[in-house]
Amino acid sequence: MLVAWPTSLVVRETFSQGLEGIKTALSDPDVTHALWLTGVVAGTAVVINLLFGVGVSLLLVRYEFPGKRLLSAMIDVPLAVSPVVVGLALVLVYNPRFGWFGPTLDEHGIQVIFATPGMIMATCFVALPLVIREVVPVLEEVGDDQEQAARSLGANALQTFRRITLPSIKWAVVYGVVLSLARSLGEFGAVKVVSGNVVGQTQTATQVVQQKYQNFEQGTAYSVSFLLATVSVLCIILVSFLRPKEDEK
Amino acid sequence: MSIEIVGIGKRFGDFVALEDVNLKIPTGQLTALLGPSGGGKSTLLRIIAGLESADEGTVTIEGTEATHLPPQKRNVGFVFQHYAAFKHMNVARNVAFGLEIRKRPKQEVKKRVEELLELVHLSQFAHRLPSQLSGGQRQRMALARALAVEPTVLLLDEPFGALDAKVRKELREWLRRLHDEVHVTTVFVTHDQEEALEVADQIVVINDGRIEQIGTPDELYDHPANDFVMSFLGPVTTLEGQLVRPHDIDLVDNDRVAGSVPGVITRMLRVGVEVRFHVRTDGQDTDVLVTMTRGPARGFEVGSKVWLVPSKGALTVPLMTPRTEEEALAV
Numbered sequence: 289m290l291v292a293w294p295t296s297l298v299v300r301e302t303f304s305q306g307l308e309g310i311k312t313a314l315s316d317p318d319v320t321h322a323l324w325l326t327g328v329v330a331g332t333a334v335v336i337n338l339l340f341g342v343g344v345s346l347l348l349v350r351y352e353f354p355g356k357r358l359l360s361a362m363i364d365v366p367l368a369v370s371p372v373v374v375g376l377a378l379v380l381v382y383n384p385r386f387g388w389f390g391p392t393l394d395e396h397g398i399q400v401i402f403a404t405p406g407m408i409m410a411t412c413f414v415a416l417p418l419v420i421r422e423v424v425p426v427l428e429e430v431g432d433d434q435e436q437a438a439r440s441l442g443a444n445a446l447q448t449f450r451r452i453t454l455p456s457i458k459w460a461v462v463y464g465v466v467l468s469l470a471r472s473l474g475e476f477g478a479v480k481v482v483s484g485n486v487v488g489q490t491q492t493a494t495q496v497v498q499q500k501y502q503n504f505e506q507g508t509a510y511s512v513s514f515l516l517a518t519v520s521v522l523c524i525i526l527v528s529f530l531r532p533k534e535d536e537k
Numbered sequence: 538m539s540i541e542i543v544g545i546g547k548r549f550g551d552f553v554a555l556e557d558v559n560l561k562i563p564t565g566q567l568t569a570l571l572g573p574s575g576g577g578k579s580t581l582l583r584i585i586a587g588l589e590s591a592d593e594g595t596v597t598i599e600g601t602e603a604t605h606l607p608p609q610k611r612n613v614g615f616v617f618q619h620y621a622a623f624k625h626m627n628v629a630r631n632v633a634f635g636l637e638i639r640k641r642p643k644q645e646v647k648k649r650v651e652e653l654l655e656l657v658h659l660s661q662f663a664h665r666l667p668s669q670l671s672g673g674q675r676q677r678m679a680l681a682r683a684l685a686v687e688p689t690v691l692l693l694d695e696p697f698g699a700l701d702a703k704v705r706k707e708l709r710e711w712l713r714r715l716h717d718e719v720h721v722t723t724v725f726v727t728h729d730q731e732e733a734l735e736v737a738d739q740i741v742v743i744n745d746g747r748i749e750q751i752g753t754p755d756e757l758y759d760h761p762a763n764d765f766v767m768s769f770l771g772p773v774t775t776l777e778g779q780l781v782r783p784h785d786i787d788l789v790d791n792d793r794v795a796g797s798v799p800g801v802i803t804r805m806l807r808v809g810v811e812v813r814f815h816v817r818t819d820g821q822d823t824d825v826l827v828t829m830t831r832g833p834a835r836g837f838e839v840g841s842k843v844w845l846v847p848s849k850g851a852l853t854v855p856l857m858t859p860r861t862e863e864e865a866l867a868v
Contacts, residue, residue: 434623437682439636440613441683
């Protein structure tokens with residue numbers, strides 16, 4: 289009731305006039321730009337999260353260093369803190385006028401806040417724990433026996449990672465990536481604060497939904513919502529199809 | 538000398554795992570590192586393999602100073618207690634791993650893998666995944682994988698520790714035969730004295746991070762350097778402040794033998810062909826343990842008054858440290 293009913297309402301509203309709603313929505317350049325921007329931001333954020341997430345997971349599980357527990361706790365911060373606060377924090381740091389790094393970056397012609405880099409950073413931050421929290425338990429469970437065996441058989445660090453570690457954490461990584469993709473597409477609060485929500489420039493899909501809805505263009509709002517929901521549902525279906533294969537092994 | 542270890546020391550925080558260990562392991566032999574858990578024997582093996590780094594001292598393998606070499610440059614084969622099979626690869630690819638890393642030609646790899654699987658009797662399982670093998674088969678696969686790269690030294694860390702008693706015995710004999718065929722310098726870690734005595738050419742007894750004694754199985758058994766070595770190599774009991782093996786004590790029903798110690802049988806236990814007596818004597822507060830085969834054991838029963846005599850040529854070692862009752866019963 290909590291999930292299915294409201295979702296089905298969105299679907300019903302979207303198709304209340306057949307495909308007309310979606311056609312109207314997709315012919316609006318602001319909407320297509322927002323969708324494209326969402327794709328770029330989410331895609332980049334996911335790639336960064338993938339690399340960073342796997343790296344940090346390895347660091348947390350395989351290495352001992354001072355401050356390890358602190359780092360592990362820090363990873364959960366994005367889950368605990370409201371995305372709006374995250375956005376605000378990024379603004380404070382990178383704001384071109386009074387932020388910590390902002391003015392320096394601005395002098396070199398790099399704009400972070402109210403531009404794509406800031407939005408990617410906000411999205412990364414929010415989705416960061418998803419890959420790590422998937423990969424860390426699997427790495428712990430697999431142990432480092434196989435990696436040590438590979439090393440003793442002559443494999444260097446890179447070969448060991450590619451041939452041994454990666455295949456054993458593959459599904460955790462895929463699952464983490466899909467989750468963070470779904471999360472990145474749907475991010476609203478942090479991106480809204482950072483992006484400045486400029487129509488046709490830094491407005492993402494979720495923001496379009498809000499704006500169109502408030503401007504009484506419900507049809508478009510529902511259509512974009514439907515698209516967002518569809519991608520997320522597809523992600524989840526994809527994962528549930530991938531998972532059983534892992535059990536068969 | 539195949540492996541030379543000089544002044545090796547290793548600490549984990551406050552815990553001293555190894556202290557000033559010096560050891561030479563001869564080429565082509567099967568050497569056992571024997572000792573209780575936590576005594577440092579696995580740490581020493583891992584230092585030889587490069588999986589652990591020593592705090593001090595040097596390791597030389599076949600004349601090459603290897604102290605700071607990473608494991609992949611040492612050309613050692615390592616077999617882990619829990620197999621460390623590559624779960625996502627079938628048996629043949631597991632064995633081929635080291636050769637593929639070395640970029641050997643495909644044809645050569647294939648041939649070598651076939652030979653090795655033949656050697657470890659796993660030819661018909663080449664296309665199975667490790668999860669479809671039994672523990673003993675997995676360990677044989679791990680051995681073939683380690684041998685594939687033609688290591689100068691083969692290191693085995695409690696290789697049969699995770700297997701049940703019967704398979705363990707079979708594999709132990711098989712390892713000895715394999716070693717006689719392949720002749721690669723082999724070092725294996727075990728806490729099982731029987732395993733070490735049965736398989737090894739040379740045994741190194743390690744306890745509390747130090748080497749207690751090095752010698753052949755016979756030397757160790759007949760001339761243990763101290764009470765620890767003696768008690769670790771098999772059951773012992775104390776008689777008049779001396780450590781002696783329970784089967785080296787005779788029970789007689791009279792005091793005619795000079796120096797015999799009187800006592801009363803408090804417990805009698807039959808385990809297979811062996812009969813174990815617990816004898817309470819006046820002189821000490823723990824029972825003396827005496828074992829014998831069934832025949833001579835006839836005529837004795839709980840409550841009998843007996844005299845204890847060390848048999849002729851019995852090995853006795855003076856007890857260095859006073860044992861608690863618990864320890865005395867444990868051995």
